[in-house]
Amino acid sequence: MRFGTTRRKFIFGSASAAALAAVKSPAAFAADKGQPESLLRDADEVIDFRNWGSNPPEIIGAHRFLDLHPDVAVQWNNVSFAKYRDALTAEFVGGSKLDSMTIPETELSGWADAGFLAPVDEMPGYEAVAANAVPAAIEAGKGLDGRAYGIPYTMDPFGYVYNRRMLNDAGFGSPPKNLDEIRAQMQAIKKAGINEFPLHLGLKQAPGQMWSIWCFVFGSGGRMFDEENQPLFDGKDDTLSNVLEWYVAAINDWKIVGPDDFGKNWGDGRNDIKQGHVAGGCLARWALRFANVDADSSVRGEVFLGKMPGLERDDVSTVGAFHQIGIAANAQLPEPAWQFIHHISGPEASGSYQTHRERSIAFGGRAAYLPALEHADYVEMVKETNNGETENYNTISEMVRQKEAVKTYWYPEWEAFWMQQVQDALTKKVSVKDALSASAERARRLAKE
Amino acid sequence: MTSVDNVALGHDAIDREQTRERRESFSAFALNSPAIIWLVFMAVIPIGWSFWTSLHSMNLRRPHRTQFIGLDNYFELLHAPEFLNAIQVTAVFAAGTIAFSLLIGLLLALLLNEEFPGRSLVRALTLVPWAMPPVVVGLVWSWIYDGRFGLLNAIFKSFGIIRESRAWALDPDFAMASLITAQVWHQVPFVTIVFLAALQTIPDEFYEAAKVDGASRLSRFFHITLPWLSQAMLIVLITQTMEALRVFDLVFVLTGGGPGDATTVLGWLTYTRSFSFLDFGRGNSYAFVMAFMTLLLSVFYIRLLWKRGEFAR
Numbered sequence: 001m002r003f004g005t006t007r008r009k010f011i012f013g014s015a016s017a018a019a020l021a022a023v024k025s026p027a028a029f030a031a032d033k034g035q036p037e038s039l040l041r042d043a044d045e046v047i048d049f050r051n052w053g054s055n056p057p058e059i060i061g062a063h064r065f066l067d068l069h070p071d072v073a074v075q076w077n078n079v080s081f082a083k084y085r086d087a088l089t090a091e092f093v094g095g096s097k098l099d100s101m102t103i104p105e106t107e108l109s110g111w112a113d114a115g116f117l118a119p120v121d122e123m124p125g126y127e128a129v130a131a132n133a134v135p136a137a138i139e140a141g142k143g144l145d146g147r148a149y150g151i152p153y154t155m156d157p158f159g160y161v162y163n164r165r166m167l168n169d170a171g172f173g174s175p176p177k178n179l180d181e182i183r184a185q186m187q188a189i190k191k192a193g194i195n196e197f198p199l200h201l202g203l204k205q206a207p208g209q210m211w212s213i214w215c216f217v218f219g220s221g222g223r224m225f226d227e228e229n230q231p232l233f234d235g236k237d238d239t240l241s242n243v244l245e246w247y248v249a250a251i252n253d254w255k256i257v258g259p260d261d262f263g264k265n266w267g268d269g270r271n272d273i274k275q276g277h278v279a280g281g282c283l284a285r286w287a288l289r290f291a292n293v294d295a296d297s298s299v300r301g302e303v304f305l306g307k308m309p310g311l312e313r314d315d316v317s318t319v320g321a322f323h324q325i326g327i328a329a330n331a332q333l334p335e336p337a338w339q340f341i342h343h344i345s346g347p348e349a350s351g352s353y354q355t356h357r358e359r360s361i362a363f364g365g366r367a368a369y370l371p372a373l374e375h376a377d378y379v380e381m382v383k384e385t386n387n388g389e390t391e392n393y394n395t396i397s398e399m400v401r402q403k404e405a406v407k408t409y410w411y412p413e414w415e416a417f418w419m420q421q422v423q424d425a426l427t428k429k430v431s432v433k434d435a436l437s438a439s440a441e442r443a444r445r446l447a448k449e
Numbered sequence: 450m451t452s453v454d455n456v457a458l459g460h461d462a463i464d465r466e467q468t469r470e471r472r473e474s475f476s477a478f479a480l481n482s483p484a485i486i487w488l489v490f491m492a493v494i495p496i497g498w499s500f501w502t503s504l505h506s507m508n509l510r511r512p513h514r515t516q517f518i519g520l521d522n523y524f525e526l527l528h529a530p531e532f533l534n535a536i537q538v539t540a541v542f543a544a545g546t547i548a549f550s551l552l553i554g555l556l557l558a559l560l561l562n563e564e565f566p567g568r569s570l571v572r573a574l575t576l577v578p579w580a581m582p583p584v585v586v587g588l589v590w591s592w593i594y595d596g597r598f599g600l601l602n603a604i605f606k607s608f609g610i611i612r613e614s615r616a617w618a619l620d621p622d623f624a625m626a627s628l629i630t631a632q633v634w635h636q637v638p639f640v641t642i643v644f645l646a647a648l649q650t651i652p653d654e655f656y657e658a659a660k661v662d663g664a665s666r667l668s669r670f671f672h673i674t675l676p677w678l679s680q681a682m683l684i685v686l687i688t689q690t691m692e693a694l695r696v697f698d699l700v701f702v703l704t705g706g707g708p709g710d711a712t713t714v715l716g717w718l719t720y721t722r723s724f725s726f727l728d729f730g731r732g733n734s735y736a737f738v739m740a741f742m743t744l745l746l747s748v749f750y751i752r753l754l755w756k757r758g759e760f761a762r
Contacts, residue, residue: 090509093512261616
């Protein structure tokens with residue numbers, strides 16, 4: 001029996017299949033309403049939009065926008081978050097004609113200062129948007145000139161996330177209220193053989209990491225920079241120094257932090273708590289969905305959210321990430337672009353915040369607007385992801401703050417240097433005091449450049 | 450035919466010859482023009498543009514403040530502690546990787562040059578690490594070095610060498626050694642192949658004559674084998690130096706330049722300066738200094754080895 005074919009038939013067959021695929025593919029994509037390609041259609045106005053990710057609620061929400069605006073289409077382009085800043089900066093510098101985009105919190109002020117972004121605070125309906133947003137999220141959308149260049153897209157407050165079963169097994173009934181209690185609990189967990197390195201600190205040198213340090217500094221009521229973005233941590237405010245001294249002991253003496261923590265970012269911590277590899281750490285609160293709801297979690301129902309322990313108390317403050325969505329300064333279609341972002345991450349024409357809410361729920365809770373946070377569906381999601389305990393979730397929303405100095409153009413460079421110094425201090429290559437002096441000096445020098 | 454005719458004929462011949470040469474020359478250029486144009490657009494102009502950028506203060510986070518500053522970026526980096534540290538770290542990394550790659554590659558080549566059963570299979574297996582992309586090499590070694598589940602910890606613990614796990618690539622005492630080990634593992638196959646190829650060209654008569662003269666095995670190695678390998682050594686030194694100076698992938702995956710700045714090599718510093726801080730002015734000056742250093746070292750190697758061994762014959 002011969003299964004072969006002739007060369008002519010093979011070439012003809014392949015060419016026919018390729019031609020068919022080429023003709024059918026756009027239609028196939030267009031048919032799937034969860035795909036960004038489905039938002040393109042013949043229209044008078046095409047909004048050019050950039051995003052670092054997309055998920056079905058967001059895309060479906062965009063379809064509702066198209067239904068309301070029959071003459072508009074959306075060219076939705078996704079760029080991975082790792083490349084997003086470089087790609088967008090290249091587009092801005094190159095004069096690309098994009099209309100609107102999501103904006104990482106670390107870039108908003110720099111992009112605004114560089115003239116890449118258009119202010120949105122005079123757009124119709126902005127005041128209503130601002131009135132309904134969590135205040136810190138609205139503040140995060142402002143540039144150094146005080147004008148708003150974005151509206152809230154996500155809000156991710158950090159809390160102290162812990163595995164209650166491990167804590168109970170070690171003899172503790174409640175989460176830690178300060179760093180001393182963290183030490184005691186983690187040492188007990190280690191001693192009981194429950195976990196060799198139970199605490200996640202996430203000390204990887206990478207842009208926007210080392211969140212735990214900000215968590216504990218804010219949790220202790222401390223500050224790292226003043227309103228003028230001048231460093232306070234080399235003399236005027238000892239909180240960072242005290243927190244880092246505690247870290248030095250946690251890593252080198254008590255050994256409650258794993259030796260691989262220098263290579264872990266907060267996302268690794270989220271996975272580690274989900275797999276039961278650590279008992280606690282500072283994580284964005286939407287991490288609880290991964291641990292308590294995801295089918296492949298090893299610790300479903302065991303992980304809870306606590307307030308942020310400081311050097312003394314746990315009811316002071318915490319840090320959060322606040323990404324925004326905005327309009328390009330050279331947008332071809334500023335008005336439709338505003339209507340679009342107002343729909344994707346604002347009240348929408350109906351005032352329902354539906355797309356923002358649905359996206360936030362899909363992620364596990366990243367809402368930045370009070371109507372979304374208070375909506376019954378969202379509250380239900382919080383109950384599910386937090387094992388029925390919602391008090392701390394709500395408290396954290398009220399006490400969250402953005403990182404300091406993050407709006408300066410020099411923040412990324414300072415942060416990279418500071419992270420090096422922190423790691424050097426934690427490995428005892430230099431003292432904490434010297435590391436902080438060098439970091440403060442670098443901040444002052446960069447600010448002058 | 451008069452002498453005047455002869456002269457005219459001579460001029461004609463010269464003219465024809467010159468015309469032919471011009472035509473040939475034109476044809477050669479015409480035929481090579483696609484490659485030349487490609488090179489100009491893909492290499493010459495970008496390199497020139499890159500150098501021009503290095504003469505500017507240019508940070509894409511503040512594009513409206515771009516200005517020409519001449520060689521200031523180059524003068525500044527000579528006083529920048531992070532740059533001087535990166536030079537030092539790169540030198541240690543380069544010295545370590547070149548020395549170990551050379552030594553292990555040579556020993557392996559000598560072994561694979563001998564007759565033994567299964568030699569072909571061993572030769573093929575030796576090449577495997579070289580066939581892997583550097584990022585994959587980094588990922589493989591990151592699991593070997595992992596602080597919780599790593600193979601290295603498991604082996605050392607089973608032999609009682611260590612009691613507590615270490616994250617080898619993130620430990621200030623072992624990060625550089627970890628990086629060097631991974632790079633050597635990746636580069637040794639190439640070194641081995643180059644040496645092996647050179648070893649196979651050494652005529653047997655040399656060894657036989659040396660044996661007749663009573664030369665010991667060591668003496669034969671130092672007076673026949675090693676000089677004969679000079680050309681191969683030159684190739685290995687130049688390529689390995691380039692590999693070591695421009696290393697980036699392994700650092701990116703394994704250490705991220707840390708802990709602290711313990712593994713911040715020049716390639717990594719250039720990357721962070723250019724793509725994390727978007728400081729393209731300084732980033733480009735770093736890249737040019739790196740290229741210049743590679744060039745200097747290559748010239749040094751060539752002067753050292755060019756007239757030795759095979760070239761000297």
